Amino acid sequence: MAIDILIAEDEPSILESLDFILRRAGWTISSVTDGAAVLEGVRRLQPRVLVLDVMLPKRSGFDVLKTIRASADTRLLPVLILTAKGQQQDKRIAEELGANEFVTKPYANADVVGAVRRLLGDHGRAP
Amino acid sequence: MLSADFVIATAVAYVGLLFVLAYFGDRRARERKKSFLHSPAVYTLSISVYCTSWTFYGAVGNAARSGLEFLTIYLGPTIVFVGWYLVLRRLVRISHLQRITSVADLLSSRFGKSSRLAVLVTCIAVIGIAPYIALQLKAVTSSIQAVAGASEFGQGSLAGIDDVGLALGVAAAMALFTILFGTRHVDAKEQHHGVVAAIAFEAVVKLAALVAVGVFVVFIGGGFEAIFRNAAARGFTLDVENTFDDRWLTTLGLSIAAIVCLPRQFQVTVVENSDEDHLRVAGWAFPAYMMLMSIFILPIALYGLTTMPAGANPDMFALTLPMAAGQSGLALFAFIGGFSSATSMIILESIALSIMVSNHIVMPLVLRFTPSGRDGQGVSHLLLVARRFSIVLILSLGFFYFFFTRDSNALAPIGLISFTAIAQFFPAVLAALFWRDASLKAATAAIAAGFVIWVWSSFLPSFESVSPQVAELLRDGPWGISWLRPEAMFGLDGLDPLAHAAFWSLSINTFTLIVGSLLTSQSTLERIQANVFVDVFRRGNIAPRNFMRGVATANDLYFVAERVLGERRAAALFETAARESGVSPAMLNPSPEFIGRLERELAGSIGAASAHVMLSKVVAGAEVSLEEVMQMADETQQVIEYSQQLEKTSAELRSTAQQLEDANAQLRVLDSQKDDFLSQVSHEVRTPMTSIRSFSEILLDQGELDEQQRHRFVSTIHQESLRLTRLLDEILDLNALERGERTWENVPTDAEAALERALSVCDALLRQRGMRVEFGSRARAGMVDGDGDRLCQVFINIISNAVKYNDAEEPLLRVSSSVRAGFYGVEIADNGPGIGKAERSLIFEKFSRGQHGSADQSGAGLGLAISRQIVARMNGSLDLVAGPLPGACFRVRLAVLR
Secondary structure (H helix, E strand, C coil): CCCCEEEECCCHHHHHHHHHHHHHCCCCEEEECCHHHHHHHHHHHCCCEEEEECCCCCCCHHHHHHHHHHCCCCCCCCEEEEECCCCHHHHHHHHHHCCCEEEECCCCHHHHHHHHHHHHCCCCCCC | CCCHHHHHHHHHHHHHHHHHHHHHHHHHHHCCCCCHHHCHHHHHHHHHHHCCHHHHHHHHHHHHHHHHHHHHHHHHHHHHHHHCHHHHHHHHHHHHHCCCCCHHHHHHHHCCCCHHHHHHHHHHHHHHHHHHHHHHHHHHHHHHHHHHHHCCCCCHHHCCCCHHHHHHHHHHHHHHHHHHHHCCCCCCCCCCHHHHHHHHHHHHHHHHHHHHHHHHHHHHCCCHHHHHHHHHHCCCCCCCCCCCCHHHHHHHHHHHHHHHHCHHHHHHHHHCCCCCCHHHHHHHHHHHHHHHHHHCHHHHHHHHHHHCCCCCCHHHHHHHHHHHCCCHHHHHHHHHHHHHHHHHHHHHHHHHHHHHHHHHHHHHHHHHHCCCCCCCCCCHHHHHHHHHHHHHHHHHHHHHHHHHHCCCCCCHHHHHHHHHHHHHHHHHHHHHHHCCCCCHHHHHHHHHHHHHHHHHHHHHHHHCCCCHHHHHHHHHCHHHCHHHCCCCHHHCCCCCHHHHHHHHHHHHHHHHHHHHHHHCCCCHHHHHHHHHHHCCCCCCCCCCCCCCCCECCHHHHHHHHHHHHCHHHHHHHHHHHHHHHCCCHHHCCCCHHHHHHHHHHHHHHHCHHHHHHHHHHHCECCCCCHHHHHHHHHHHHHHHHHHHHHHHHHHHHHHHHHHHHHHHHHHHHHHHHHHHHHHHHHHHHHHHHHHHHHHHHHHHCCCCCCHHHHHHHHHHHHHHHHHHHHHHHHHHHHHHHHCCCCCCCCEEEEHHHHHHHHHHHHHHHHHHHCCEEEECCCCCCCEEEECHHHHHHHHHHHHHHHHHCCCCCCCEEEEEEEEECCEEEEEEEECCCCCCHHHHCCCCCCCCCCCCCCCCCCCCCCHHHHHHHHHHHCCCEEEECCCCCCCCEEEEEEEECC
């Protein structure tokens, strides 16, 4: 059962808002709330895009991203990095690790939707 | 079988080998190659010159006659090297600084560079050592005779030569060897690397030989045990009854004194020492050497007593046992071993004594009879002649002593006579090192008195068997005065003669030294030298200034230096000084410092007293008044104090710089902490802001939201706003607390009541998670100085953490409190996941959330940091402790009000 987007986010309210805006955009969504569950989720749900928070419990988003890029079957998975730290350094690390998009919290909903859309290469479907 | 001729030829060949060794040793040392000659091993082996033929032959005889007594001779030095390491180090340090060349020089130098004391010590040493030299001659003679007597080829070229003739031959040969070895040139610092190398080699040979004989004896004797058993069966038992009697203690004490004061021991241990650290190795290696040397002495003695015919000389067992067993090769090795131990002693002892004689007796005489010192001819040559003459004299004295006492049998007692003589220096040497007030007059009188008693009670009685007069004297005393009988002085009868002699000579010696020093005053030079010696290890002790003031031309000084040091070294010394002051050698204006340096250099060749006398002859107006010397001493003291002050100041500066450095580092840490804090705050603020912004946008979109969704989103926004507010409050609160501020007054508060309140506030939360609460012992009340609300906040924080992080199936909270030893304490434990080792130090840090923090945690990770600060502001503590449940346990401790 492949889905469009897997969200990895531990803050319940933020997860709820992401879930709402991305569902509203017409995609199928699933979520995990800690870093250790991300890889398992990716393997099981085969998402087309991963939205990945950096400050996750148990395993940091950067760490997870490194593993994803190192594994043959997930190497090309488009990843959107979300971070609340918002410093240049985080963005640089994200780029070095091979993140495809980078969005800083607090975000405008349209920025997240736009970034995911670019990653899906999906221009057609209207909200 | 061995013949006497063959043995003598072997001995000569062996000496030839030693000579080659010494020659190459000298060459290596002169080429300044960093060689094994300067190693602690060679140093230790050279100290083993202590083990002479007294050890090789005499100890066996001593053991056969008196049992374990022979051991004391090795126990004493062991005590000194193991226990008195610091004394030896002090001796070596002083001697290097003062260019000390002998024990006479040491005493003379300490007691105001007195030539008279140096002469006295030298004379006593030369006379006192004579029995010891005789012992070696006797041992070598006996060993040759033992070989010759057993030879089936007859006595060869020894036929018709009695023991006296043989001993004379041995003495002459030894004198020749020693002159060839030790007086080829006058060394810079009286160090003889070549000789030391040969001595070290001999130390190896004698050890190997004695061990070889020992192993052989144990082997043919059927093992240690069998030897002891058979000896006991034949009635030969160890004399252990007299162990620890007066004689034991005496020989122990004498050997302690001997290892320090014997001229040859002083030479190898102190003068030839090239590195103080070598003492550290010698400290264990030399005792180990002596132990190896003495391991086989008892078996050899007992086996000899058991198997050799009655009347056989036990001193020669080490040689005669292998011969009796037909082991010619081993016997020859044993002979060479005994020969080694005798020659090494004779060579080194006569070198050491000859240096003393030439420096302290011949030099002063030469100085007295050559008025201006401008004869232009070096004294080096004269010194060499003097030394050669001294060697002949010393061996002659040894021979004469042998000649007069040849009828007495044993070796060891002869050695102890010498030990007693040399021990007379010991009180003065100790005083020189440690006692500032010891005076020249007292030291001279003490040593002289000790020596007189020694002559009377120890030296004289050794002629008893050859002189009826002496025997009569021993029996009746002089002129029939019985309390002056040599072996029962002052009515002290019944003591062992050795103990008697040692007791009276050393008691009177020490008494004279102490009382004399208290009654007499020191000269200025004495006082200065005393301070230099006693304070040698004190910080800031600078080399003594030269107290010879007055005028001396560089020319005069150069002539003096050239005479003593030789042209090359004198020129080098003056060129160095000239270079330092930036003038040509001819223009050198001798400063007091330079004269002082010159004096020390001269002292290294001719002794402190002679050097002092020699220089004072060319430095015009050399006599300095007491006031001037004291003023100079004061100045020196001021220089020392000033330099100490400077050192202190610079140490303070260094510490200030270090403090600044530390503060800077701390600031940098604080800076990076501030960065971390801001970044954490940013994260903690951005998280609720994200929800607020996102949901606000959703609401603004005016999309197809139903009422339920709209309500839910609005309430999320509201909650997140509250969270923001709470976060800001917490940050401000923590900030104030960390600055040491309190937003409350500490008043008498019942902490137990606050705990109760916290529990009831958390009741709903606990119920919601199904967490059971268990109570341990409870305090009835806990009156502390604090604030009830803030304490309640702390307890709530701990309890809610316990609830929040608990993932156990049956979550449990255990609360107990007590008042004990003036403290109110609460422990709140849970059965949650606990806190990992790595995190324990971090949980009280800001923004630290445990590993097990779950997705629904709402705190910013400031709770514990704030709680700890709150408790600290009430002068209490909040800690993570080992608790009764598998999870975490927090303890709050506060002092109870009285």
